[in-house]
Amino acid sequence: MSENTAAKRPPLPDFETITTGELIAYREAENRYRASGAARAILGEPDPGAAVEWRNVALPGRDLPVRVYRPLPTEDGGAADRTGLPLVVHVHGGGFVGTAVQCDWANSHLAARLPAVVVSVEHRLVAPGSPLADAADDGWDVLRHVLRHAARWGVDRARTAVFGESLGALISALTAIRAREAGLRLKAQVLVNPAVDMTAAMYDYPSVAEHVDTPTLAMPQLRLLERLAFPPGTDARAFSPLYADDLGGLAPALIVVPAHDPLADHGRRYAERLRASGTLVRLDEHPGAGHAFLTLPGVEPRAEAARSEIREFLRAALTA
Template identity: 75%
Template sequence: MEHRLLAPADPLAHAADDGWDVLDHVLRHAARWGVDPARTAVFGESCGALIAALTAVRARDAGVRLRAQVLVNPVVDVTGGMFDYPSMAEYAYQPSRAEPLLRLFQRLAAPSGRDARAVSPLYADDLGGLAPALVVVPTQDAVADHGRRYAERLFDAGVPVRLTEYPGAKHAFLTLPGLEPQAEAARAEIFAFLDAALGA
């Protein structure tokens, strides 16, 4: 889906609304889209994974039963503590200049006066009852610990969750199958996970 890009007038809450609106529209017009509303999943990478995670929480709250959620190198914390993770310190400036970009992302995601916890699924009051999750983490990624910590929170909440780490892979590796050797393996894992979740 093409969510609104973060900008001073468009914080993350707007992009999260776009995620929910797309899911809600597709489910309400399932016949038009040729989908089975009983076999639905959300999938996202990086900021898209953040939107997918927020959409999964909103779906549960609305009584929409998702079969699965796939979160690839998710950013799940845009609070002031967003940078307080070992992976942030280790990969802040290599293999890419992640920290400056993430600081800009944080400022746009939750401008001053906005509740950053409300758009940080890591801090959701209750993660119970969410769809089974596959969390894919490339290890050479500043936000790797976001994914690890979110998988722990899902597990603690009783959500079936699989955390898979791809050693040496970098942020957005899934979109670079010709350059990132592990992209094909990750894609195969995701397809198998979704086949199992949606085929049952």
């Protein structure tokens, strides 16, 4: 995947009438922009203490790109050449649009400052013929692949966390549940503005009614995502962690809720359910912040505080 410095951001389409061809063209143009040097003023510069590279992961029936962040050597020659570093598997937000590159600012910082190996999943985007189930499988399969080959990746499988934003947080929450069911012990899960209710009830929360027409998430985008995510006959509750039968025994969770986020009540409700199930959870709310604030440090002053909270939460969990 190239990072073209000359890319221009496309205008927002009409998400209520968009055709499949228009959706594909829009997301390709938007992702070129998000991966470009022109977007760095908004998305932030990578931490100079981390090396960043694309790798392909061979998964069942497919090869999938991942963006890998590793700490660079320190002046005393440490960090980058060490094996047994903590692992953070990250999933970007966006749903039908988005790329791991948009999260370089946060992920490179975590790699350099924890330190850790951060593997960001360039999952299959939701589209006709590519439902949410595909993206969820990508997050889970990358986690299993890296842990299966932990020595090759230089990570300590006993110190692993998952992390995501928006739809990526949904995939991370589903991955945490699948990990528990598979007997895989995660140390932490970090869910930023998680979309944990993908049923028709997702529109009924007060925060959706109050904030849904923000610049970064509007009702037509949510409705398009819902239509694309679930082919006819799919049970949306199966992809809605809020309705899981059992949320006990999961990795401790940090849920970050931008207070002006349409999905704020999703995060609050999920924190309540985790707590009631006996899973340790911390809910951090950021007044005034909007939906995609963690990926917009160039225009969102609250992003730095959230990044610091995530780093310290993961440091405590991964070094315990």
